[in-house]
Amino acid sequence: MAESGTTLPYRVHALELGPMENFIYVIEDVSSGRAAVVDPAWEPEEIVRLAEQHGLEITDLLLTHSHYDHINGIECVLEEAPNARVHLLKPEADFWGHTLTRPHLHHGGDRLMLGDTEIRFLHTPGHTPGSACFHLPTGDDLITGDTLFVFGCGRCDLAGGDPEQMFQTLRDLRTGLPRQTRIHPGHNYAEKPSSTLEEEVQGNPFMHFHDLGPFVHYRMHEHDRIRSSPYGPVPVNEGQ
Ligand SMILES: [Fe+2]
Structure with a gap:
């Protein structure tokens, strides 16, 4: 379990x-003791136990x-946590077509206040049409789901995937966020569990492409053939 800084209004706990x-x-x-669970899956009792251990109420x-x-x-x-609200982006709800309990649908740019903690919803399509990253701007933390992995990115060949959108999404993250932003991915596929945006710009091969066509070819036809996890940094290759 990893935890981030102590002077911030929030802590980020990670469970694998x-x-x-x-x-x-x-x-x-x-300050409020509220907790938001990102991507509740697999062993919910572990999630609930973590909240209980820290005296937290899961509200979202x-x-x-x-x-x-x-x-x-x-x-x-x-x-x-029967009063908790479920948040996702509207384009993902439309893509999914699932009936959810108490859904709260959002658009990119929306903000949620979890007590004193601000959480921004970023719309980051490419892996799925309504994929989201959650940005905590106070401490420059970014929870990235299957959009951005440490030294990798999500597949774009599954239903709803779009490598052209992924190219633009990664560009937007690269240009729109501070380089010290800490990346918290949706899978532990790399040689370490988290990184910074600066490390990704330097070592993530998907961040190295300047042009759409070569990016799409690499994502759809090359990457899974030539790389395997755990992912490590890849040096920038001039000309990509
Ligand atoms: Fe996924």
Whole structure:
């Protein structure tokens, strides 16, 4: 379990759960004792136990996207936190077509206050049409789901995936956020569990492309053939 700084209004707790090395995050608002669970899945009792250990009330569930390995604990967590609200982007809800309990649908740019903790919803399509990253601007933390991994990015060949959108999404993250932003991915696929945006700009091959065409070819046809996890940094290759 990892925790971030002590002077911020929040802490980010990470749990690695399930057979696919998923990271489930619990955002703790220190002053109110409220907790938001990002991508409740696999072992909901572990999520609830973590909240109890820290004396937290789970008031919100945040979904980066609708894939099974990120959402399969929603109902179990809601049984323990019956008043919690479920947040996701409207384009993901439309793509998913699932009937949710108490959904709160958002658009990119929306903000949620978890006590004193500000959480921004970023619309980051590419892995799925309504994928979201959750940005905590006070401490420059970014929870990225399957959009951005440490030294990797999410597949774009599944239903709803779009490598052209992923190219633009990664560009927007690279140019729109401070380089010290800490990346918290949806899977533990790399040689370390988190990184900074600066490390990603330097070492993530998907961040190295200047042109759409070569990016799409690499994502769809090259990457999975030539790289395997755990991912490590890749040096910038001039001309990409
Ligand atoms: Fe996914």
